[in-house]
Amino acid sequence: MPSKIDLLNPASLSPPTGYxxxxxxxxxxxxxxxxxxxxxxxxxxxxxxxxxAQAEQVYANLAAALAAAGTDFTKVFKLVTYVVDLSTEKAVAVRKVRMKYLGDGPFPASTMVGVTALVDPRLLIEIEAIAALD
Known part of the structure; x- marks a missing residue:
């Protein structure tokens, strides 16, 4: 069956790292x-x-939501990650957990954004996903 998602990395853009x-x-x-x-x-x-630890819980929650819809991370084509007080160290920690769930790719289109706060001051990260079902 042909793929429903084509992921591209044009040579005219910088080499992506995990997306x-x-x-x-x-x-x-x-x-x-x-x-x-x-x-x-x-x-x-x-x-x-x-x-x-929070990234691990968030990815576990995403996996559960995807499973409830009858799919998994292999069908995700877009992720948006919001990190409170984003820094290089936080980005590296999030990417490490992300790779555990996404494996060796192909990787979805992705955005990581630094924010000042989330809905609960104890939360450090929020991730939304879009996946193809059929």
Whole structure:
């Protein structure tokens, strides 16, 4: 079956590190996952003060949301990551967890944005995803 997602990295753009510059989606249905934060199933914050622990919980939440929709990270074509007080160190910690879930690629189109705060002051990261269902 041909792929519903073509991920491109034009030579005229900088070499990407763990993402693709362009996602062409031919799916008829998409899944839009609301921004996930580091709340566990009971609504408790996981990893207060620890960006890596929070990223792990967020990616686990994304995996659960995708599974509920009948898919997984292989069908994700866009991720947007919001990090409170973004720094190089925080970006590296988030990317390390991200690679655990995304594997060796291909990688979705992605954006990482530094923000001043999220809805709960204990939260350090929020990630939203868009995936192709069919």
């Amino acid at each position: 693709s510059h362009v996602a062409i989606v031919k799916a008829e249905r998409q899944i839009h996952v609301s921004g996930q934060v580091a709340y566990d199933a009971m609504g408790k914050v996981v990893g207060e003060g620890d960006i890596a």
